[in-house]
Amino acid sequence: MLQSTGGHPPNPRQTKIAVVGGGSTYTPELIDGFARLRDALPIGELVLIDPDAGRLDLVGGLARRIFARQGHPGTITTTSDLDAGAAGADAVLLQLRVGGQAAREKDETWPLECGCVGQETTGAGGLAKALRTVPVVLDIAERVRRNAPDAWIVDFTNPVGIVTRALLQAGHRAVGLCNVAIGLQRKFAALLEVAPGDVHLDHVGLNHLTWETGVRLGGPEGENVLPRLLAEHGDAIAGDLRLPRQILDRLGVVPSYYLRYFYAHDAVVGEMRTKPSRAAEVAAMEKRLLEMYGDPSLDEKPALLAQRGGAFYSEAAVDLVASLLGGTGSPYQVVNTYNNGTLPFLPDDAVVEVQAAVGTKGAAPLPLPDLDPLYGGLIANVTAYEELALEAALRGGRDRVFKALLAHPLIGQFEHAEALTERLVAHNREHFPWA
Incomplete structure (x- = not known):
């Protein structure tokens, strides 16, 4: 009820x-x-x-x-x-x-x-x-x-x-x-001492696999101030991403912090093996948050929630829903939607995360310049994995799980894919009718 x-x-x-x-x-x-x-x-x-x-x-x-x-x-x-x-x-x-x-x-x-x-x-x-x-x-x-x-x-x-x-x-x-894009937009706006709405990101890639190839003031045709951002604030940006400053300088772009799993894979695995999982941290945090939510005198979001993740999610959600329902949100927003030729090396029905014009008819990605193969190659690889992952999710079966794991660039070895398939199924058997 x-x-x-x-x-x-x-x-x-x-x-x-x-x-x-x-x-x-x-x-x-x-x-x-x-x-x-x-x-x-x-x-x-x-x-x-x-x-x-x-x-x-x-x-x-x-x-x-x-x-x-x-x-x-x-x-x-x-x-x-x-x-x-x-x-x-x-x-x-x-x-x-x-x-x-x-x-x-x-x-x-x-x-x-x-x-x-x-x-x-x-x-x-x-x-x-x-x-x-x-x-x-x-x-x-x-x-x-x-x-x-x-x-x-x-x-x-x-x-x-x-x-x-x-x-x-x-x-x-x-x-x-x-919320990755809006978080970077807010970060860059603070560093540039401008309003967040004045910062337009040249944001390209897949969800959790994106790069900012430009940071423009005023809109898609505005001045690209990314070189200045990197020159003046590269240490701060690199620190947030937990990547070496020289990586940003050599690439001339700002990768999302999820690229750390690709660019520093072995180091990240070493760290993960020596400290509690993020899940354990979040579980403890959630327990405390729920205790706080039960306090009848609490009538605002607690500061602890900022550590939970999802920063600026609400602002991005309001902007998106306002545009979808009434066309009153920001004219351009970073969303996940069909590729439809935006990245010509991907299928039209791949889902990309890019700047799009959003309105009551949905999201239409903005045109993109040719993408450096350094990024395009990884995007194509992960898109192939996502296609296989979706097939496995829809149809089930160990062979489909194995193929998706083998296709993933963070795995890609036969023995790893075999061992991971067995572990994945064993730990999730209650969720898979086919298992």
Whole structure:
């Protein structure tokens, strides 16, 4: 049943947003953005949907207090009933984690046994998450289509590129969203002492495999100040990425911090073997956050949430949904959508993460100049892996899992792929009917 407290009745001229995974500890970040940016995205009703009633009660209570503190007139409801919660929604945001932090802990540990990076969105761990997640997301999307046929689906669920491709290929009105680009935009704006909206990124690649090949002031045709950024602030940028400054200077671009898993693979594996997993850190953090969310005097997102990840997710989500529903958001945004010739060496139905013109008809990638083979080659390789990963997620089978692992540039060896296949299946058997 839907539960609602406080607020005013939904305004029929305003938006209904549903959040699947509304019991996530991320959610107060999202709520804070919805409250602060209500002029950009007027929300009449916000529905938080989650099968975990306990978490949903804690997060929903804090969400209502945040809205009340900031004077937001919208109504917040909570439910474990996906069909009821999604009914009539204008947009549905997906932010779920199949298997929870326990599955993530495994994803980050068993690949290390084979000398490979243990990470939840790339490599063998990323494949495991994709295999668990894609069938669940597609089932959710079909139910959304039945109950809210005109709704846009915004996917923040990792691995965003693979999940978004699954949604698009199934015919859903979907756009993928990641907070990496907006985080870099905010970082660069602070270094340049300009407003974030004045910074336009020449952002190219796949989700969690991107490079900033230009940083422009004022828009796509603006002055490229990336050389100045690197010259004046290269140490700070490199420090954030945990990459050597000379890599940035030699490349002349800013890679996302996920490129560290490719550019410094062996060093990263060594570090991962000697310290607690990120999953263990996040699990402890989530426990503390949920305790804080239960405090009836708390009516704002706690500072600790900034350490959880997902910074600026809410601002990116508001901007994207505002554009998809009313065309009122920023004219250009970094999203995950069909390639459609943007990178000519990829299939049209590959999903790329690039700057796009976003409006009520969806996202249209902006034209890109020819890409250096140094980046294009890796993009093509990982795209091939993602195609095989999606095939494995949709059809199952050890052979398909093996082929996806063998294709991944962080694995690529027969013995590793064999050993990782056995571990992946063993640790996820309850999620795979075919196993």
